[in-house]
Amino acid sequence: MRLHHTPGSRSLRILWLIEEMGLECQIHSYSLTDGSLRTPEFLALSPAGRIPALEIEGEVIFESGAIVEYLTELTGQFAPAPRTPERAAFLSWVHFAETQANILQALNIHHIFLRPETARSVPLMQLDTKRLAVTMKALERHLAGREWLLSEFSAADCMLGFNLDAMFRFVRAEGFPAIMAYRARAQARPAYQRALARAGGDAIYAKDFYEVPDV
Ligand SMILES: N[C@@H](CCC(=O)N[C@@H](CS)C(=O)NCC(=O)O)C(=O)O
Known part of the structure; x- marks a missing residue:
């Protein structure tokens, strides 16, 4: 297996699951910003030019949710x-994680990647911060009194795990004790620690918290 990967990206979901499963995997790393995700060679693997993609058994799978489902079936x-x-709940939380990740990605673009800074839209930052908080409140309600998303640890937790650091860069942790406790449990897993060590660190965030600027 070969994982096409960027530090700080959704491919942590796959690395973590691979570590939980005890599978062997090579890593091919890219930069998010040097154009290497738009080369014909990479687009042949991942048509939207996105990370992760996984080469496995002579096939290439793109979309992290599809990779997670494939590996659990395998x-x-x-x-x-x-x-x-619990199958319906499993699929729902796998895809919920990606809904939430898309909001996080929009916030990363607003706060970090968009240049010049004058091109950034404060109303869009406010809107996406509120949309993120809606998903966090839903998660907080679901996790209250639970250890994992389902009755036991599952690949849905690996899907969501990637979001757990990013969400608190934009919404303060106060009011989310169940998510915080869940994050601590997830990040304490040896397989998560091994995946993090292989993932190559955080290539995105320079600050602990990104405040929406005053208008
Ligand atoms: N729905 C896709 C989203 C993939 C995605 O957007 N990945 C980001 C990294 S986390 C990426 O490749 N960004 C590069 C770009 O947007 O050009 C998935 O879950 O795999």
Whole structure:
């Protein structure tokens, strides 16, 4: 297996799951900003020019949610089987994680990547911060009194795990004790620690918190 990867990106979801599963995997690293995600060679692997993509068994899979589902089917681990009681919840939380990640990505663009800074839109930052808070309140309600998203640890937790540091860069942690406790549990897992060590650090955030500027 070969994982096409960028430090600080959604490919941490896949690295973490691979570590949980005890699978071997090579890593091919790219930069988000040097144009290497737009070369014909990379677009042949991932047509939207996005990370992650996984080469496996002579195929290439792109979209982190699809990779997660594929790996759980391949190994029979970390997901309830189709037509069993928690299958619907599993699929829902896998895709919820990506809905939330898209809001985080928009906030990263507003606060960090967009140049010149005068091109940034404060109303859009405010809107996306509120949209992020809606997803966090939903997660907080779901996690209250639970250890994991489902009745036991699953690949849905790996999908969501990537979001857990980023969300608190834009919304303060006060009011989210269940998410904070869940984050501590997730990040204490040895497989998460191994994945983080292989992932190559955080290439995005220079600050702990990004305030929406006053208008
Ligand atoms: N829905 C896709 C999103 C992938 C995505 O946007 N990845 C980011 C890194 S986290 C990326 O490749 N960004 C580069 C770009 O937008 O050009 C997935 O879950 O794999």
